[in-house]
Amino acid sequence: MSEVLLKAEAVAKHFGGVKALQEVSLTIRRGEIYGLIGPNGAGKTTFFNCMTGLYVPDGGGFVFDGAPLIADAPHQAAERGIARTFQNIRLFGNMTALENVMVGRHVRTKAGVLGAMFQNAATKAEEVAIRQRASDLLHYVRIEERADDLAKNLSYGDQRRLEIARALATEPKLLCLDEPAAGMNATETAELRELIEGIRRDGTTILLIEHDVKLVMGLCDRVAVLDYGALVIEDVPAVVQKDQRVIEAYLGA
Amino acid sequence: MDIFLQQIINGLVQGSIYALVALGYTMVYGIMGLINFAHGEVVMIGTLVTITVAGSLIKAGMPVALAGLAGVSASVLVCMALGWGLERIAYRPLRNAPRLTPLITAIGMSIVLQNLAMMIWGRNYLTFPPLLPKMDFEFAGANFTAIQVIIVLVSAATMGGLLLLVYRTKLGMAMRATAQNPAVASLMGVNINRVIAAAFVIGSALGALAGVMVGGYYEIAHYQMGFMLGLKAFTAAVLGGIGNLGGAMLGGILLGIIEALGAGYIGDLTGGFLGSHYQDIFAFIVLIVVLMFKPSGLFGEKTGDRA
Numbered sequence: 001m002s003e004v005l006l007k008a009e010a011v012a013k014h015f016g017g018v019k020a021l022q023e024v025s026l027t028i029r030r031g032e033i034y035g036l037i038g039p040n041g042a043g044k045t046t047f048f049n050c051m052t053g054l055y056v057p058d059g060g061g062f063v064f065d066g067a068p069l070i071a072d073a074p075h076q077a078a079e080r081g082i083a084r085t086f087q088n089i090r091l092f093g094n095m096t097a098l099e100n101v102m103v104g105r106h107v108r109t110k111a112g113v114l115g116a117m118f119q120n121a122a123t124k125a126e127e128v129a130i131r132q133r134a135s136d137l138l139h140y141v142r143i144e145e146r147a148d149d150l151a152k153n154l155s156y157g158d159q160r161r162l163e164i165a166r167a168l169a170t171e172p173k174l175l176c177l178d179e180p181a182a183g184m185n186a187t188e189t190a191e192l193r194e195l196i197e198g199i200r201r202d203g204t205t206i207l208l209i210e211h212d213v214k215l216v217m218g219l220c221d222r223v224a225v226l227d228y229g230a231l232v233i234e235d236v237p238a239v240v241q242k243d244q245r246v247i248e249a250y251l252g253a
Numbered sequence: 254m255d256i257f258l259q260q261i262i263n264g265l266v267q268g269s270i271y272a273l274v275a276l277g278y279t280m281v282y283g284i285m286g287l288i289n290f291a292h293g294e295v296v297m298i299g300t301l302v303t304i305t306v307a308g309s310l311i312k313a314g315m316p317v318a319l320a321g322l323a324g325v326s327a328s329v330l331v332c333m334a335l336g337w338g339l340e341r342i343a344y345r346p347l348r349n350a351p352r353l354t355p356l357i358t359a360i361g362m363s364i365v366l367q368n369l370a371m372m373i374w375g376r377n378y379l380t381f382p383p384l385l386p387k388m389d390f391e392f393a394g395a396n397f398t399a400i401q402v403i404i405v406l407v408s409a410a411t412m413g414g415l416l417l418l419v420y421r422t423k424l425g426m427a428m429r430a431t432a433q434n435p436a437v438a439s440l441m442g443v444n445i446n447r448v449i450a451a452a453f454v455i456g457s458a459l460g461a462l463a464g465v466m467v468g469g470y471y472e473i474a475h476y477q478m479g480f481m482l483g484l485k486a487f488t489a490a491v492l493g494g495i496g497n498l499g500g501a502m503l504g505g506i507l508l509g510i511i512e513a514l515g516a517g518y519i520g521d522l523t524g525g526f527l528g529s530h531y532q533d534i535f536a537f538i539v540l541i542v543v544l545m546f547k548p549s550g551l552f553g554e555k556t557g558d559r560a
Contacts, residue, residue, distance in 0.1 A: 052440055053440075054436065054440070073439075074436070074439040074440045075439045075440075075442050075443060075444045075445070077440070078439075078440060078441060078442030079442055083440075083441075084440060086437070090434060090437045092429070092430050092433040092434060092437070092438075093433065094429075094433060095426075095429055095430065095433070099426060099429075102423075102426055103426055103427065103430040103438065103441050103443065104441045104442070105423075106423060106426070106427055106441060106442050106443050107441070107442025107443075108442075109423060123422070123423075126423070127421070127422065127423060130423060166441060167441075169441075170441060170442050
């Protein structure tokens with residue numbers, strides 16, 4: 001098993017004349033918390049979307065867990081072991097918290113259409129297992145008491161946790177969090193940080209897009225900085241923090 | 254009084270059939286926002302396949318019950334394949350097209366299927382083979398037959414099964430997730446192509462059952478029978494709130510009862526000017542009233558729910 005989990009090779013994406021990503025290459029190692037930061041519009045979310053198959057890159061590509069990622073089918077990215085949360089929360093609002101997480105189990109279970117229609121023993125056993133695993137995950141992110149509430153009725157912080165639980169349900173090798181701390185107060189951010197560290201301890205590699213520079217610098221093992229769609233630097237936080245180009249990107253030259 | 258009860262029973266039977274067909278419309282609409290106007294034709298083909306298969310098996314000397322079972326199974330299988338094919342060939346290539354395009358394609362598919370059926374089965378009315386013994390029951394002055402009882406029971410069981418499927422199984426969960434947000438569902442590993450295909454296949458299977466019931470109930474069938482049935486079922490789906498399963502069921506039964514009561518009393522109400530063969534107007538009065546005063550239907554959610 002190689003130490004590298006994800007390798008992005010010269011990934012490029014244009015929207016009309018706008019170069020949202022210009023040949024971005026970076027490497028995420030197994031077991032690390034990897035931060036991706038940059039000013040608004042730097043291309044962070046575009047990078048995520050290319051990786052998870054929502055966009056097809058115009059150039060370059062990804063090698064994930066030793067094999068190239070075929071970039072045009074999101075459910076395949078999930079099958080390979082990439083899960084994500086969203087900057088603007090995207091839960092299934094009219095389903096309960098538990099059901100949201102159960103949807104995430106979909107990719108790791110086998111029963112197909114025929115099984116669902118005829119309800120054989122294997123299908124039933126699987127349904128029970130899905131339900132159990134989903135409640136365990138709700139417990140893991142500490143919102144188990146909200147299991148039967150509709151997702152849209154959860155508080156903002158709980159919705160963020162639910163998104164993480166749903167992503168974890170796919171048993172990802174790489175968990176991508178798109179601005180998980182956005183809109184959170186200091187207490188909630190501290191709790192989130194604890195949760196993220198716990199997930200890493202349990203063996204999942206984490207890619208974190210975040211605006212909260214303090215959170216990123218405190219939490220991440222390595223950090224990449226994007227600016228105008230190009231990679232500025234990729235290094236440990238201590239080096240990145242002192243880099244002149246990063247300071248310029250954030251404060252304006 | 255007995256005409257009232259009689260018409261309620263007739264309406265319940267007719268409404269059960271509408272409900273089964275309406276579910277096919279509402280499942281597809283709920284998941285992909287498409288009104289599959291070819292669904293009525295799927296029902297029609299369900300009826301005609303049963304006639305051919307069961308009819309020829311009976312002629313070949315097979316016991317009626319066995320022939321009927323074979324006819325129904327064949328019809329369900331053919332319709333499932335047809336629903337799958339419609340989605341794969343006609344609608345999937347238009348997944349990202351403007352909404353009007355697949356709608357017009359659906360109307361086109363409806364015409365194609367009607368003409369195909371005309372080429373295979375001809376223009377004449379066909380007789381549905383008698384699969385059930387004729388039995389009459391009486392209850393409080395109202396009469397009903399064995400087939401009416403069976404229609405109501407089979408519809409109820411089928412609808413119960415569908416609700417279990419949608420609310421208790423993994424596939425149902427994936428369907429509801431896809432209905433709410435296809436992009437996110439696919440990121441969670443749901444293969445939305447497969448979910449949409451499943452909605453078509455299941456809807457078509459329900460349509461086939463409805464087709465068998467219509468055939469057995471009226472004992473005749475025709476290549477154009479799917480058109481009016483489809484419109485009525487669509488009305489039922491709109492009445493209940495299109496996209497909502499419970500709504501389609503209730504809408505179907507309500508519509509059947511409204512129609513039956515209307516047909517039963519229209520003669521008295523208009524002093525004999527209009528007879529019961531004007532019953533079709535009631536469905537469309539309902540459609541117009543719903544669209545004017547509560548376009549989202551009885552259980553419909555406000556639009557804009559799809560992100």
